[in-house]
Amino acid sequence: MFIYSQKKQGNSTVWKDYGEILRRWITTVIRQQLKDILKKLFPEENIIIDYVPREKQGDYSTNIAFKIAAQKKMKPYETAQEIASQIHHPMIESISVHKPAFINFTISNDYLLKKLFSEPETINIGKGQKIMIEFVSANPTGPINIASARAAAVGESLVKLLNRTGYEAVSEYYINDRGRQSSLLAESVRQRIGELNGKTAEIPDGGYHGEYIIDLAKEVREKGIEDIEKIREYAIDYFIEGHKRILQEFGVEFNNWIRESSIYEKGYVDDVLALFQEKNLTYVKDGAVWLRTTELGDKEDRVIITSDKRHTYLLLDIAYHFDKMKRQHDRLINIWGPDHQAQIKSLQCGIIAIGYPRDTLEVLIVQQVHLKKAGKLIKMSKRAGAIKTLRELLRQIPKDVVRFFLLMRSNSQHLDFDLDLALKQSDENPVYYVQYAHARIKSIIRKAQEKGIEYNNSFAKDIIKKKEEITLVKIILRFTEVLEDAARNYEPYILTYYLIELARTFHYFYQKLRVISEDEELTRARLALINRTAETIKSGLELLGVSCPERM
RNA sequence: GCGCCCGUAGCCCAAUUGGAUAGAGCAGCGGAUUCCGGUUCCGCAGGUUGUGCGUUCGAAUCGCGCCGGGCGCGCCA
Numbered sequence: 001m002f003i004y005s006q007k008k009q010g011n012s013t014v015w016k017d018y019g020e021i022l023r024r025w026i027t028t029v030i031r032q033q034l035k036d037i038l039k040k041l042f043p044e045e046n047i048i049i050d051y052v053p054r055e056k057q058g059d060y061s062t063n064i065a066f067k068i069a070a071q072k073k074m075k076p077y078e079t080a081q082e083i084a085s086q087i088h089h090p091m092i093e094s095i096s097v098h099k100p101a102f103i104n105f106t107i108s109n110d111y112l113l114k115k116l117f118s119e120p121e122t123i124n125i126g127k128g129q130k131i132m133i134e135f136v137s138a139n140p141t142g143p144i145n146i147a148s149a150r151a152a153a154v155g156e157s158l159v160k161l162l163n164r165t166g167y168e169a170v171s172e173y174y175i176n177d178r179g180r181q182s183s184l185l186a187e188s189v190r191q192r193i194g195e196l197n198g199k200t201a202e203i204p205d206g207g208y209h210g211e212y213i214i215d216l217a218k219e220v221r222e223k224g225i226e227d228i229e230k231i232r233e234y235a236i237d238y239f240i241e242g243h244k245r246i247l248q249e250f251g252v253e254f255n256n257w258i259r260e261s262s263i264y265e266k267g268y269v270d271d272v273l274a275l276f277q278e279k280n281l282t283y284v285k286d287g288a289v290w291l292r293t294t295e296l297g298d299k300e301d302r303v304i305i306t307s308d309k310r311h312t313y314l315l316l317d318i319a320y321h322f323d324k325m326k327r328q329h330d331r332l333i334n335i336w337g338p339d340h341q342a343q344i345k346s347l348q349c350g351i352i353a354i355g356y357p358r359d360t361l362e363v364l365i366v367q368q369v370h371l372k373k374a375g376k377l378i379k380m381s382k383r384a385g386a387i388k389t390l391r392e393l394l395r396q397i398p399k400d401v402v403r404f405f406l407l408m409r410s411n412s413q414h415l416d417f418d419l420d421l422a423l424k425q426s427d428e429n430p431v432y433y434v435q436y437a438h439a440r441i442k443s444i445i446r447k448a449q450e451k452g453i454e455y456n457n458s459f460a461k462d463i464i465k466k467k468e469e470i471t472l473v474k475i476i477l478r479f480t481e482v483l484e485d486a487a488r489n490y491e492p493y494i495l496t497y498y499l500i501e502l503a504r505t506f507h508y509f510y511q512k513l514r515v516i517s518e519d520e521e522l523t524r525a526r527l528a529l530i531n532r533t534a535e536t537i538k539s540g541l542e543l544l545g546v547s548c549p550e551r552m
Numbered sequence: 553g554c555g556c557c558c559g560u561a562g563c564c565c566a567a568u569u570g571g572a573u574a575g576a577g578c579a580g581c582g583g584a585u586u587c588c589g590g591u592u593c594c595g596c597a598g599g600u601u602g603u604g605c606g607u608u609c610g611a612a613u614c615g616c617g618c619c620g621g622g623c624g625c626g627c628c629a
């Protein structure tokens with residue numbers, strides 16, 4: 001193994017401008033800085049910076065030597081040594097070359113600590129791009145179920161993550177307030193009203209059987225509403241209000257609620273049809289109007305107007321996305337359940353048809369949620385009354401736990417929601433584990449204040465040097481990198497896992513070292529350190545929509 | 553039949569998106585703590601990454617074929 005220590009080389013020109021360079025670089029994420037350094041040496045290459053596996057020497061690592069060696073037909077290990085010898089930077093304490101050809105960087109403690117206590121970074125991977133995320137958009141024909149709850153948790157967290165990383169992101173909820181489903185709803189309610197009046201209810205095919213319809217019917221009867229159109233209106237408002245209330249209770253608020261009917265009112269359905277006509281993208285077959293989606297990459301052409309002159313959901317969806325783009329968004333993200341997976345392609349073709357690039361729209365499929373109790377999955381049938389709703393879930397499990405649990409898996413993973421674990425208020429429950437770390441820190445800080453100990457971020461940085469301290473410093477500094485990864489991948493769970501690890505690292509630190517001691521200088525430094533830890537936990541939980549109490 | 557997702561320790565899941573000796577938690581066994589919050593920490597044990605080929609310096613990750621599980625595939629939304 002080769003080690004190049006920059007200090008030993010005593011390169012005075014490198015070190016002369018240390019202060020200046022430090023000020024200039026300090027606001028950039030470490031991983032990005034290393035990328036920039038290597039980019040100067042290899043402008044053509046896609047530089048990849050990894051974390052060094054635990055128990056290995058160094059903090060960050062690059063595989064660039066493998067690629068260069070392959071290109072130039074050189075030996076990887078020697079190439080790595082040569083590259084390593086060319087890199088000098090004040091933040092790098094030492095560079096080492098390992099086995100096949102990894103180049104590892106160890107960041108200097110001094111630099112890490114100065115960075116930790118400098119101004120918080122503003123991350124800007126989004127560069128002000130305007131993104132709209134549409135999610136939940138549950139039909140106003142029944143209560144919000146648990147699958148939608150997951151979409152709500154993911155969507156809201158994503159909006160926050162994207163805004164935190166330099167995008168301008170907003171959320172939207174789309175309401176299907178017209179069309180077949182709402183007609184069936186209205187008729188189902190009318191039948192139930194009839195039943196309340198002593199007749200036999202005849203729920204239409206595809207209608208709604210749930211008991212919640214009976215509650216609604218009682219209300220409608222009370223108000224004396226009889227006209228079917230008025231019933232439809234009332235029923236839709238009833239559910240929308242219910243959705244708003246429960247989502248608010250869940251901590252999810254949308255920037256905008258938009259109704260399908262408003263798309264019609266703006267004339268966008270006709271505009272879109274005219275646009276298709278103009279581009280010769282439609283034709284009539286079997287009395288229906290078809291969109292030539294095959295020409296845009298779909299498997300088959302799709303019907304947009306049925307032979308009995310009804311508009312299909314696809315046409316409406318395209319018109320709705322036309323509306324979204326009219327509102328000056330650079331990109332659109334939709335969060336859908338797996339049952340809608342087959343529609344992605346058609347809609348993206350629609351996006352092209354109205355004149356935007358295919359990747360303007362990205363659809364995230366968030367997989368289903370299964371409830372688990374006593375080690376067994378609870379069967380969720382779509383039959384009336386058997387649906388597990390968000391409301392029911394929130395009656396049993398605290399909001400914070402539900403949010404956290406729903407963000408513990410990657411979007412594409414099926415999620416088993418363990419009700420027994422969720423109910424436990426012990427360290428087995430990861431939400432409390434993370435919150436407890438924060439509360440414990442706050443308790444220590446209160447204790448210090450009672451003793452009249454003042455602390456701030458300006459202390460001699462070489463006081464912090466124990467292994468447990470430095471490990472904590474490093475993991476806190478990774479926070480911004482984690483936010484980038486989570487935002488780039490649209491995966492809040494990356495942040496969830498990070499917070500558990502951060503809490504674990506703190507608990508370990510706490511177990512090994514005392515914060516408040518006889519050594520006043522050290523006490524002040526450690527108070528500053530744990531205070532940064534608490535701030536990071538709080539900031540992370542906030543992005544997940546989970547609260548962060550001072551005491552528990 | 554076709555499309556998408558998934559398969560990793562007894563259980564539930566990670567693995568920096570192609571990197572180094574595959575890691576946490578739970579369950580099991582054994583320890584720590586006069587103390588700033590014991591809702592904490594440490595150790596032990598646990599693996600042919602469903603399976604077979606292939607791609608390359610390097611594969612849990614990529615490609616093809618099987619096996620197993622889930623969800624879709626309307627002139628419904």
